[in-house]
Amino acid sequence: MSLTSLRRRYLDGETTPTEALSQLAEEIATRDPKTGAYLSHDLHLALKDASVADLSKPLGGLPIGIKDNINTIGQPCTCGSRFLAKNYTSPYDATVIRKLKEAGAIPFGRMNMDEFAMGSATENSALQITRNPHDHDRIPGGSSGGSAAAVADGTAFAALGSDTGGSIRQPASHCGVVGLKPTYGRVSRFGLVAFASSLDQIGPLTRTVDDAALILQTIAGHDPQDSTSLDVPVPDYSAEIDLGVKGVRIGIPKEYFGEGIHPGVRENVESRIKQLEGLGAVIVPISLPHTEHAVATYYVIAPAEASSNLSRFDGIRYGNRAPNPANIIDLYHQSRELGFGSEVRRRIILGTYVLSSGYYDAYYTRAQKVRALITRDFKQAFETVDAILSPVAPTPARKIGSCAEDPFQDYLADIFTIPANLAGIPAMSIPCGTTSFDGSDNLPVGLQILAPHLGEAMMLRVAKSAEGLA
């Protein structure tokens, strides 16, 4: 059931928030022991909120799962890490949580994730494995794997995730749900545990495009507590959502349809594009020539920013502190070594290296310049098209434990999602059928829609039309 349908049932008196939450808790008890989407959930607290839910508010009484890197007062915020697993309770609400609560929603459940949002499989969670509900031997994607898996599994109506290089869209694709990354700065990052500050955005994972628009409507907006937050009014995202695609110019970038894409993914995506053309969309071949450099650019910038952001985890004010340090420096070293998993440590070292004296210009400054080229590619493309379509991932979900030995081979799978983060433009994934892959049938495929800066309304409009073609 979608969030919108649940809301209608509340207003029609067919059910209540208390009943819906109790039912959800039963679904979690039945299915989540296998799926592992939830790190924790506080039914008692949620039921208290449900009993006084104000149904006149836009999200009144609607439970929403929260990726475990978004601070929610009084609740854990593990970030999927041993560093914060046992001894951190959020002392404040992130702005998105405050906005959800003001709109009547009930944040319910802390969703599993790759540690500090670093990963594309949720295998890097230090706390537990999350399994893809479509095939329990496969990854749900990452880093918002718990959020995506819960929505797919029917153990959450909707969830929040965060997206730095694809971490909402790719798990949405692998799990067959909708995932939306807003324009950089459209949604406040205050209270989101930072991974890469120039790339991170919070966004919804939902069953339908309408639900994504509903949540975005609430969480978007200027926040004086986030200096990168855009001071631009939030439009009514539902106003144009049903306008259809007649006359809409849709760009198909040749660089996103090259070699290495699984045939089933290609077939499903190309078929959906053809159907949109049948509805009156104008299909325009375009080129985004610097796409091939996106992954390398990202894997300089993101680890660099992460190495800076994660220096706050020093064992002093919160989180894991080493028990018997020789001195304060030793305390830092030991706390961090004991608290961080290997992917996090690898990226911190990579990031520290590219920012270090003698290498900063050669790596970080250069990557930021290439990033500007990638951004320019999109600006130029959007002079001739209104939206861009592509696959989300080259293949459907792989098996758990089957990652490549060379980490960069896994990083390359993020090729289609990373550019939108580098350019700061909005992008979303919607379900686009299923296919067979690597011994399994009926694995979800995702279709990515990209739009210009602050073009969420057009993106949602194209997404809604494409969704309806399923």
Place this chain on the structure above:
Amino acid sequence: MSHDPIDVRYVAKLARLDLTEAEVAVFQSQLEAILGHVESLSAIDLPGDITATDTQLGPLRDDQPHTSLLPEAVLLNAPDQAQSQIRVPKVVADA
């Protein structure tokens, strides 16, 4: 942008990370491989008008005091505390 081999131990020290010998060896080869891929950025022809991407920041707020996290809330998560302060090992060595 061809580089000298990464001194993983030195970089780990900068990042305040302790690594075992085995980890140093694994990270050495993995990071060399990653940097090998990243080398491709050095070959790109950059147009003269391209500058490094700058994240746009909004105007800074007025310098007025306002309520932030209260000390009690901050101390809730402190691994060790005393006298309303976070307690840490000695920072300054004895004379």
